[in-house]
Structures are given as structure tokens and as C-alpha cells.
Amino acid sequence: MRLLLPLPVLLPLGAAALSILVGRSRRWQRIISITTLTTVVGLAVAILVETDRDGIVATQAGGWPAPLGISLVADRFSAIMLVIAALMMLAVVVFAIGQPGAERNHVGFQSVYLVLAAGVNASFLTGDMFNLFVAIEMMLTASYVLITLGGRLDQVRSGMTYVVISLVASVLFLAALAFTYTATGTMNMAVLSSAIADLPEGLQGGLAGLFLVVFGIKAGLFPLYFWLPDSYPTAPSPVTAIFAGLLTKVGVYAIIRTQTLLFPGVLPTWLVMAVAGATMVVGVFGAIAQDDVKRILSFHIVSQIGYMIMGFGVATVTGLAGAIFYMVHHIVVKTALFLSGGLIEHAGGSSRLSKLGDMVRSAPAIAVVFLIPALSLAGMPPFSGFVAKLALLDAAAGVGQWAIFGAAVLTSLLTLFSMSKIGVGVFWSPATEAAEHAVAAPDAARSRLGAPAMMYVPTALLATAALAIGVFAGPLLDLSERAATDLVHVEPYVAAVLGDDAPATTSAPEGGGR
């Protein structure tokens, strides 16, 4: 079992190298990508089953003992994220293969995409702060390439903003790590969790705040979100979909991981709640103002991040469980929405509401795969979003946070409003300007479906997954609750990583037997 832990990182990296070697054959590249990502899904599921049954699994890369070696740790939270991330990576790569464009025209797409997968998996699995920095850099560097794929002027412009803001965040991250190392003399999260508790209160607060800013930039929190709706929409659709689904959630994951493990209870609740509330409301107002499908959806990412931070701010087991469940729901639904946004763009030749229309007649299947995640995102009852929001609202009510409760309900309503704006603009409004645009873009493939099946299948599967999360909400919420318990009680985590203690040795023989 312990040997499985590095594989979700190593396999995609190795496959990325292999993918460059067979660069001449797109078919081999695709076979490599799909095989690798499918294997990673299997590994992630195995890790999740194992951690859920036997508790936290940890291993030390290179065989060095814990404080020196790089710890890889999987607890329930990281295993859940790993599974859902692996599924999204697989679904989106199939979509990318189906879509004429980015993947077909660029030799490097598949290998850079695999590096991105490795970076995302590594940041979920790492138990070392500096290794988290490296993992996030790996992910970001791959994303710099993907977001500017094609090199059009608008891509270069928005890609520049994205790269510069990410680099500033990285520099701040490095500075925060330097301060942490100066204060404690270690980078290992398990060691840090007790070392930081011994520091003076002001220093703890400063470090916690610095890490919140660093990961807040990556996650798109309220005062730091402005780069996100600007840069995401210009990338090719599959790239935007995977960015929207995973990249900001790595930021949220890092916030929850560092704040619960290293700085429990250091940040004042009112601050976290204010950031969460402002993120929700500002994001959704931004979405209402936009005219482009991808930009509306990008602003929704910002708004939805607020819900996750709200769950983290509640800081009880129910609150964190709600946040984890919300992340799972959001990753699936958001990826599905951006993929259906890609379908809309493909079939309609544009992603602007003012140019689209009447697609309920020209491409009814797209309307269905858009409707399910859209209603789910808004939190309509039979879908996953309803359960996720209910869990969060319940947790907020449980600790008497009524202001954030109100903001969350309001945001939900406004989300529905902006989703109906897309629905009306794309599917129901008369097709006058869409027809006009069809002449302007003759290359948009027009058939009965409006897009290749390879683009439909992953989108439809993700929409089904969004339904399934709603149906199987009970067991999933239980799992999230167990994961949240791990986050609140850090002792097993520390014991599993530092190895010499009893819990790690009890899990070792089982691991050896596998």
C-alpha cells in the first residue's frame, strides 16, 4: 500500500516523458494518456478504500526518516480529492481528443497535460510544505503552457496576467516558507503542526495570514480573484474545464490542509467568514454582468469558492464535511459546465450570449447536458448542489453564523438567475444573430448533434455523475464527515508521518502484505 502512494505522481510524469518521445504519433500519445490516467483513477480508488478502512497512510520518499525525507501522506481528504481529480483528468482528456483544436494541433498538449496531472496529484499527497511548493509550481508551470496554447493575442495578454500573478503568489509562498523555516527549522507538516503551536501568538497569526494570502491567490478568494475570470476563458475549452475544476480547488485544499493542520484556530472566524461572504456575493454579481458563457462560468468559480471557505470557517466537523462534500460536487459540476460550454462554443461558433440562440432546437442534447449541472450549481433540490449547500447551511446555522447563512442563500438565488441567463441566451432566444454568426464561422461543424461524440460522452458522463452525487449523497456525506474528523483531530496524522509511533507500525504489516 505504501508503495502505491508515489505512483499517482510518478506515473503521469513518466508518461509525460514517454509522450514526448512518441510525439510524431498522436494515436500513441492518446493511448499513453488514457492508459495512464485510467491507471491513476484505479490507484486513487485503491488509496481511498485503503485509507477509509485502515486510516492514514504515509511513506517517506527516498527512504529518509520523516523530518528529513519528503513525506507523502494520504488521509481520507486527500484520497477523496485524488479520486475526483483523477476522474476529471480522464474525462477532460477524452473531451480534448474529441474536440478539433488544441489537442490535435499541438504536439506538447498530452505531455503537458500529464505533468499538470502529476502536479495536482502531488499537491494532494504531499506532507511537506516545500514539496507542496514544488507540486504547485509543477502544476502551475504546466498550466502556463496550456493557457497560452495557440499563442493568440488575447491568450498572450490574459496568460501574461495569469503567469505574473501566479509568480507573485509563488514568491510570497517562498517567503512564507522562509519565515516558517526560520521560526521552526523544519518543513515537514507533521512536525510543523506541533512546532508552530509553540510559537508566539502574533507570529502564528502572521504566518497563518501569509499562507491564507498565498493560497487565496491560487484559489481566487475575494480581494485576490480578479485574475481568474480574465484569464480562464481565453484558453481552449478542455483546458478551461480542467483549470476550473481542479486548479482553484488545489488552492482551497491547501488552505484547508495548512490551516487545520498547522494553524488550527489561529485565524479569527469573522475574518474567514467576511472573506467567504464577499467572495460569494462579488463573484455572483460579476457573473450576472457578463455576456460570455465562459466568463459567466468563470465568475461562478469565484463565487463557489466562497462556499468552501465558509465551510472551512465554520471549523466544526459538520462544517468541514460540508466543505469537502461541496468541493467534490463543485469539481464535477464545474467541469461538466465548462465542457458543455465547450460544446456550445463548438456547435454555435461563439460563446457570447448576444450571438447565440435557439440551440434548444439546433442542438437539444447540449441543452440537457448543460441543464443538469447548471441546476445543480444553483442548488436545485434533486441535484448534488442542493445536498452540498444544505450541509453547509446546516453547519453554519449550527454555530449561529446567520450573516453568512443569508449571504449563501442570496448567492444561490443569484446563481440560478445567472444560469437562467445562459439558458435563455443560448437555448431559447430567437436565432437571428446565431444564424448571422454561422455565416461568419463556417468552420463550426454542424450536424444533428452539433459536436463529435467524443465530446459528448465525457460531458454526459459528468452530468450523470452530478446526478449520482445527489442520489448517493448519504454515503458520500458520511465519508466527508469521516474525512473532516481526520482534519479536526490531527494526532493520527502526525503519528502516521513520524513513523516511530504505534499507529504507523500497525498499518505497516498490512501494507507489506499487499
Next chain:
Amino acid sequence: MSVLMAATAAILFALGTYLLLQRKLSRIIIGIGLLGHGANVLFVNAGRRGRAPLIGSADPDTFADPMPQALVLTAIVISFGVTALLLALAYRSWVLTEDDEVADDVEDRSVAKEGFADSELEDEAALVADLESSTEDDEPAPIQREVGEGVAP
């Protein structure tokens, strides 16, 4: 950490921040580089000072802490790669526009100017206008603006 090194890091951060706030891409890149150096200097000074940490060369208690140095090496390599990518992007931007100034977000400005929140109403108004007289009003203008933006083929 000695005062001298702390001052060096502070000056690097200050200069980097100043350059980062400029409009020209080339200055931003230099600014990012300086900021990175500042963080690296800060990190190198995080550990204990002492002799070169080579096993067998001296008493281990007098060694410098090798960990921050190893970590900073990693950070330097990463920033090296990313700076190369930034320069490539800046070059691409220069090829496309013959200028290295960072442009505003076109979409943002158009939303601010035209108030797209009412686009349904606008559409209806345009439709009514179309029905009443088949002559075009000023609708083609936004489409013209769109050309540079393109659509994934």
C-alpha cells in the same frame, strides 16, 4: 540572519515590487526576477550559519544548515524555467503587437461601458427594430470587435 542580508532581501523586494507595477512587460519580468531573488536570499538565511556541511570535514555542530540551501536551489531552478517561459511570452506579445505594454482586458471594458446586464432587453429591442424595418442598426459593431478574439477552430 544578519542585518546586511535582511537589508539585501528588503531592497530586492522593494525594487521588485516597484518594477512589477510598471506597464512594460520587460520591466515586469525583471521585477519578478528581483522578487524571486529577494525570497531566495531570505530563505538562504533561514538556517544556521557555519562551515560548509561536508561529512568528515569538521565537527557537525559547526556546520551550516544545508537544508535551506538545498531548498533554495530547487526554487532557483523553478524560477529559472518560469522566467524563460515569461520571456518567450513577452517575445510572442512583441511579435503580435510590436509593443511590450500589457493591454487592458477588452471584455472587461466592454462590460463596463455597454452594460451587458440588460442584453436580453437589448436583444428584444434589436428584434423589434428588425421586425419594424429590415435595415440593420448598429449591431455589426460588436461582431467586428470580435474578429481578433477568434473561436477555437
